[in-house]
Amino acid sequence: MTSAKINIEATLFCGQSFAWTKCEGRYEAVIDRRLISFDEASFPALLESDPALQTYFDCSFDYAAAQQYLASCDEHLSQCIAAYPGIRILRQDPWETLISFILSQNNNIARIRGLYRTLSETYGTPVGKGHYSFPQAQQLLSVTEEDLRKIGAGFRAPYLIDAIKCHHILDEVADLDDSEAYKALMTIAGVGIKVASCTLLFAYGRFRLFPIDVWMKRILGQFYGGEVPPHFAPYEGLAQQYLFHYHRSEERRR
DNA sequence: GGCCAGGAGGCCT
DNA sequence: AGGCCTCATGGC
Numbered sequence: 133m134t135s136a137k138i139n140i141e142a143t144l145f146c147g148q149s150f151a152w153t154k155c156e157g158r159y160e161a162v163i164d165r166r167l168i169s170f171d172e173a174s175f176p177a178l179l180e181s182d183p184a185l186q187t188y189f190d191c192s193f194d195y196a197a198a199q200q201y202l203a204s205c206d207e208h209l210s211q212c213i214a215a216y217p218g219i220r221i222l223r224q225d226p227w228e229t230l231i232s233f234i235l236s237q238n239n240n241i242a243r244i245r246g247l248y249r250t251l252s253e254t255y256g257t258p259v260g261k262g263h264y265s266f267p268q269a270q271q272l273l274s275v276t277e278e279d280l281r282k283i284g285a286g287f288r289a290p291y292l293i294d295a296i297k298c299h300h301i302l303d304e305v306a307d308l309d310d311s312e313a314y315k316a317l318m319t320i321a322g323v324g325i326k327v328a329s330c331t332l333l334f335a336y337g338r339f340r341l342f343p344i345d346v347w348m349k350r351i352l353g354q355f356y357g358g359e360v361p362p363h364f365a366p367y368e369g370l371a372q373q374y375l376f377h378y379h380r381s382e383e384r385r386r
Numbered sequence: 387g388g389c390c391a392g393g394a395g396g397c398c399t
Numbered sequence: 400a401g402g403c404c405t406c407a408t409g410g411c
Contacts, residue, residue, distance in 0.1 A: 147392060237393035243409060244392080286407030291394085324394045345392035376392075 136196040138189060139218030140175060146219055146377035147241055148334045150232050150248040151266065163188060164225065165257065165265045190223050190337065198367045202374070205363045208355050209371060212378035219373055222334060226302040228266045229335035230317070233327040234291050243284075250283045269299035291322025310338055333369040342368040351375050 144152040144159060151161040160169045168185065170178050179185050186192075199217065203210045235247050248266070255267035255275065273296065280289035298320045305313045310332065317328040326345055332338040342360050344352070352358050364371040 233392075236391090238391060238406075239393085239408080240391035240410075242391095246409090281407080284408065287394095287405085288407080322394065326393060330392070343392070346390090347392065380392090 136199050137218050138175075138179075138220055139216060140172065142216040142218065142377055143189075143220045143222065146216075146373055147380065148222055148330075148373065149224060150241070150245045151224075151228070160263070162252070162256075162259050162263050162265045165259060167260045167263050188223055190220050193221075193337075195220060195370075198370055202364070202367055202371050205371075206361070209364075209374060212374045215378055216374070216381070219370070219377060221337060221339065221370055221373060223337055224335045225266070226305070226331065226335040227269055227299060230295060230302065230320075230323070230327070230331045231266075231292065233330040233334075234295055234322050235285065235288055236330070237288065237322070237327065239288075247284060254283060269296055272296045288322060291320075294321035295323070305332070306336065310340060313338070333372075339367055339369045340365070342372045345376075347376055347379060348372060351379055 140159060141154075144161075145154070149161075151163065153160050157171045158169055159171070159175075160167070162168070164184060166184075179189065179191070195218075199213060203213045231251070232244065232248060236244050239247075252264040252266050255271050256264035257267075257271070259265050272292075275293075275296065277289045277293050280292050285292060301316050301320065305316055308316060313332055313336070314325070314328050317323050317331060318325070323331075326343055329338075329341040329343040333341045333343060342348075342364070344360075352360065360368060
């Protein structure tokens with residue numbers, strides 16, 4: 133395998149996952165109902181010995197080639213990649229990803245992370261001390277809209293209720309092409325083009341999708357004439373993530 | 387204290 | 400089709 137070195141920090145905190153915490157150099161999350169904990173030094177050996185984590189970090193995809201190609205595309209994208217090289221598109225759990233991005237609408241990342249944790253602590257399963265798995269759809273079947281408003285979901289509460297009811301759609305999506313998968317996901321209340329594309333990119337590895345949020349609108353307008361440039365193909369999703377992380381990081385630095 | 391946040395739905399032209 | 404309004408909530 134000739135994949136580029138994984139940029140753990142950027143990959144886990146570039147806004148595609150809300151599951152991870154970092155404390156004193158240790159990265160921790162409950163992935164697939166299992167507590168995963170490592171630091172920079174222990175990560176390579178852990179990954180080597182753990183097939184499930186290899187899938188999660190999308191190790192069968194040739195990121196070296198994709199990154200090299202994208203860096204050769206245009207000046208600006210090249211700069212974004214140079215600043216944070218080694219970002220991977222994670223293969224996250226579809227259910228967890230769908231709910232996370234329903235929560236993301238008109239919301240900020242810190243708060244999305246908080247809601248994610250509250251849902252886990254309230255309805256998930258304890259995994260070791262102080263850690264909880266993200267609740268599966270089955271664990272949420274009796275939850276009411278009022279319950280969800282109480283923990284701060286706000287106007288997204290009824291969307292979550294509908295997603296819980298329709299969670300079976302996630303199983304069907306795997307067999308659909310991108311445009312059919314969009315349509316299927318968007319039958320769920322509160323799921324539009326942005327939430328659908330994030331779910332398809334960050335859980336199903338649909339690299340051709342390019343989620344457009346308020347940041348990406350600004351970036352496309354400023355650098356690309358308002359359109360997704362054709363030369364991002366066939367790695368649009370990865371290009372998008374490099375752009376998003378670079379500009380968000382630049383903003384926070386000021 | 388208004389403004390913004392990885393939007394979507396509804397209503398209005 | 401496209402443009403505004405509203406939807407909770409918290410951080411700044």
